Amino acid sequence: MFSRKFIAAAAIVLVAAAAALAGCGQGAIVGSERRPVRISVGSYNLNNLPFFVADANGYFAEAGVHVRTENFAQGGSKVLQALVAGSTDVAVGFYDHTIQMQAKHKEVSAFVLLSRNSGLVLAGRNDTRFDPKQPQSIGGLKIGITAPGSSSDFFVRHFLSRHGIDENAVSIIGVGSGAAAVAALQQGKVDLLVNYDPAATLIESRGIGRILIDARSDEGARAVYGGLYPTSVLYAQSGFLQEHPQVAERIARAQLKALRFIESTPPEQIVAALPDRYVSGDRAAYAQAVARAKAIFSRDGRFVAADLQTPLAVLREFDRSVAGAKIDLDKTYTNRFVDDALAASSR
Template sequence: MSLARTLLDSAATTALVATMALSAPSARADEKVSIMVGGYEKQIYLPAKLTEALGYFKDEGLDVELLNEPAGVDAENEMLAGAVQGVVGFYDHCIDLQAKGKFVESIVQFSQAPGEVELVSTKHPEIKSPADFKGMSLGVTGLGSSTNFLTEYLAVKNGLKLGDFTSVPVGAGTTFIAAMQQDKIQAGMTTEPTITRLLKTGEASVLIDMRTMEGTKAALGGTYPAASLYMQTDWVEAHKDIVQKLANAFVKTQKFINTHSGAEIADKMPQDYYVGDKEGYVKALDAGKAMFTPDGIMPEGGPET
């Protein structure tokens, strides 16, 4: 089977499981499921903690443990090692792993845009496009992470070679901000609420904005299925009942996000996620909320992009 066919089959699985979630009944599940999230506090992964906060896992009779790992590439390694059963991370990890012979699939597709922004330090006004990345140190969550994939793509698309710049793993939040303040990175890719924090202090400006469908299409040429729940195919096949219940819970959350304001959603989240700025958190959430799918189904044309 070709890789392209495998990827499309994975997308079909996402659509099938998520669609079934619209009507599937709840049932009791005895087995604990550990899911590693590629950064609790990142708004792109909002559905994980929100589902827990809304009680939807319990409604489905599930015993779900959410674990935090800021770098998605480390989260996928934990899954492959069997330490966790699922990962809330970017769908492009499924593509990368399948290319390496690891059978992984998206169960619920949370977003259809990356929710990422390439920020440039205001100390470096000479960077006006990715073509200016030559010789620069660029911040990414981790080497092999989705931010690393996207950064490399944008640079190559603008005429650079991979050796023309350096990807620096700086995480997100405070560590990303410190790296930019200390000029360890001159630009970098990150998500909310880190974006708003740096823009508010005037320490960075937006170079490429992929928080919306329009911005994503302009940067990448189409929709880009990003945040998702993905799992190893053999585990999915052996635990279909549990997987369906997970889909039920997450699809309810997608509907909640789609029908509630940023303020209403923020009220359900832990206060430390606001990083002392609830107003900014809500504003960013309202601005980027449209990136979330309303039903957990893979957007048409997403895997091809």
């Protein structure tokens, strides 16, 4: 027979142990099961680099959240489908998809900003007949994008709409990103390519072609879109964020550490920290791409309300569901979890 003191002491130990487990594992509790948080990413383009850094450097585990990642490598539209279908918890994709979802009466909210600007380019082979100063010269050409419904697709449709060119005047073809996209241009499967770094840098460094429209800089984005175009974010269904605020805060904490790492670390060292699966082409060329892309990354993970007007305006040009809907941008994003993470790090 155990004494009352022994039973009381044992109870205290068990309660303390349970509390400790809950504290260190809340990031992995989803629904009624203890399982990893599923995070899916649409491509290996450099706009998503802060996520790759956080994953490679173990920042999620440091923040107390166990994640399982999946890369569709077919564009953000596939990730969006997975999120809506419930086969992933968090998406690494582009902010403009949250606007489209609101137009379809689905509550999806971005909660960490990774890339504050587009990063997209339009490239052609060296012998291309397309001249951006003569927009109509794009007629009859095959244009490669990451995937239908992706932001690279929006880039093309925005260009056509802006210049009064019918969408049927061109062929838009999904070719993926990175080395696969570069190969599609090089092999003549497409005449033009709308893509991100590292594809843009690989095209130039290998002499395959040249950049004809460049939205990587703030100036370039304003020329293309009329303003900055926030792109890569972490987003989730609003219900998930409401049910798992501590998970969202810990994910934000990991991403903020990654953003600080990118800002303070030379490109070669950033690339050295990445496993091969995240690097397209040789590491030297990839480091060049990182150097060129550094300006697009957020420094604090927070959304700037004024910048969100740009993707809304672009989508309204060709997306009928968005054009005909009353969009409340305040419901497409939140700075709550980043602010919580910033407050926690300052204590």
